[in-house]
Amino acid sequence: MDQLGFDFGVMPKRLVKVTPAKLATWADCPRRFRMAYLDRPTPPRGGAWAHNTLGAVVHNALKALFDQPVEKRTPEHAVALLHRQWKDEGFRDAEQAAVYRTRAEGWVRDYVERLDTSIEPVGIERWVSTPTQKIVAEGRVDRIDLRDGELVIVDYKTGRHALTVDDARGSQALALYALAARRTLRKPCRRVELHHLPTGTVAVWEHTEESLARHVSRAEEAADELGLASDTLAAGGDPEILFPPRTGNQCTWCDFRRSCPEGQQAAPTLDPWALLAP
Structure with a gap:
């Protein structure tokens, strides 16, 4: 069979599955990548951030809007869906949450008013x-x-x-x-x-x-790096060498801040609502 040019002794290289979130996490901080995707059990995460809650609620409301028949895809119904999806997680108190709920209502209402809601996304x-x-x-x-x-x-x-x-x-x-x-x-x-x-x-x-x-x-280069680090870790490599912390302002809102002394020293602790638009 070698004369035909086949080499059955070499296995094809395994393709690394990646998402944009994984690639962004690796670029942001290798230690954070390890804690998020490799460590078992996963280290405890921090609490909810208000700006993330706000974004998730708006996304969920717009998703729900396109689940409705065309005649119900109105600005008013979009706002009603936002109310149905609303959560107060990460906000300072109910009063602050109410202020940003009102803002989100305006965003969604204005967006749907400009949108051709008769479209059927694929x-x-x-x-x-x-x-x-x-x-x-x-x-x-x-x-x-x-x-x-x-x-x-x-x-x-x-x-x-x-x-x-x-x-x-x-x-x-x-x-x-x-x-x-x-x-x-x-x-x-x-x-x-x-x-x-x-x-x-x-x-x-x-x-x-x-x-x-x-x-x-660029994605393939990053995947090569994180794949090699992950495989070496699985083979017994030193996690601190393979997945060093990359400190900076991003340490402020890292989910694993409590498990990372370097991150705690690199950036101050913020309140969960600090990243909301003023």
């Missing part, structure tokens, strides 16, 4: 996946539209700062979602959009094959 919170030469990139997309025969990736944002074209262009998550949606749904996908509800703005980027390839290359 995906809402849709899981998509695609293999590349070295990885399987996968993740859950907020919304996938079909416009003029092409898929469009829509990502809702509720952060305190407006977003730009550069944010859309540079988002590895959106690029990987575009590739994964293309393969999962068998239609072309190049356009990615960041819908920032607090400002009502939409940041748009049209990818080329070259720009998508650059994002894949």
Whole structure:
């Protein structure tokens, strides 16, 4: 069989499964990656952050809106869905929570008023996946539209700062979602959009094959690094050497701050509502 050019003694290299969240966590801090995805039992996490609660509630309300028949996709019904999804986790008190609930009502109402709610997205919170030469990139997309025969990736944002074209262009998550949606749904996908509800703005980027390839290359490099570190850890490697802390301002809101002395020294402790927009 060797004369035919086959080598049955070499197994193909296992593709590493990654999500944009995993890649971002690795880039942010290898120690945090280890604690989040490898340590068992998982170290205790910190409590809820109000800004994360706010974002989750808005996302869930918009998801629920598209589960409704077209005639019910009104701004008023969207606000009612937000009330149904609302939680006070992470806020200072009920009074503060009420202030931000009112803000979120305005964001959702204004967004739905501008939106063509007669559209039927091809995906809402849709899981998509695609293999590349070295990885399987996968993740859950907020919304996938079909416009003029092409898929469009829509990502809702509720952060305190407006977003730009550069944010859309540079988002590895959106690029990987575009590739994964293309393969999962068998239609072309190049356009990615960041819908920032607090400002009502939409940041748009049209990818080329070259720009998508650059994002894949960076993702594969990171996957090689985290895969090697993970395999070496499983073989008995030193976790402190393989997954060192990467300290900075991000240590302030790290879920595993209580288990990381270096992180505690690097950044001050914040109240759970400190990252809300003023």
